[in-house]
Amino acid sequence: MSDIHEQLKKRRQALGLKQEDMHLRVGMSRQQYQRLESKGNPRLDTLELIAKGLKMEVMLIPQEKLRDVRDYLDGKKAIGGAITLKGTATVGKASPADNPWDGLLDEDES
Numbered sequence: 001m002s003d004i005h006e007q008l009k010k011r012r013q014a015l016g017l018k019q020e021d022m023h024l025r026v027g028m029s030r031q032q033y034q035r036l037e038s039k040g041n042p043r044l045d046t047l048e049l050i051a052k053g054l055k056m057e058v059m060l061i062p063q064e065k066l067r068d069v070r071d072y073l074d075g076k077k078a079i080g081g082a083i084t085l086k087g088t089a090t091v092g093k094a095s096p097a098d099n100p101w102d103g104l105l106d107e108d109e110s
Helices: 003-014 019-026 030-038 044-053 063-073
Strands: 082-084 090-093
Touching: 003 019, 003 030, 019 030, 019 044, 030 044
Parallel strands: none
Antiparallel strands: 082 090
């Protein structure tokens, strides 16, 4: 199962939803959703619809920021504050360069 398929499944389960519940959330039958969650290759508009139904967002992250963003989401790094590891004490103060979100959504000014 691909990473995105696993994320959809885990999020649906975390929300306490069954595959058939997606019909009410996004208008997709259980069979369609099950196929998509297991091996489907959704179009972008379908993926955005499913993400909305699961209270998620689709976002493109620059490769050079991916590790920092994953660390933050895994609780290994705080933004603009202390860097922490899950279940441990503070490791140190984060510098502005440690902020994975810094400049992520900056618009091109050209």
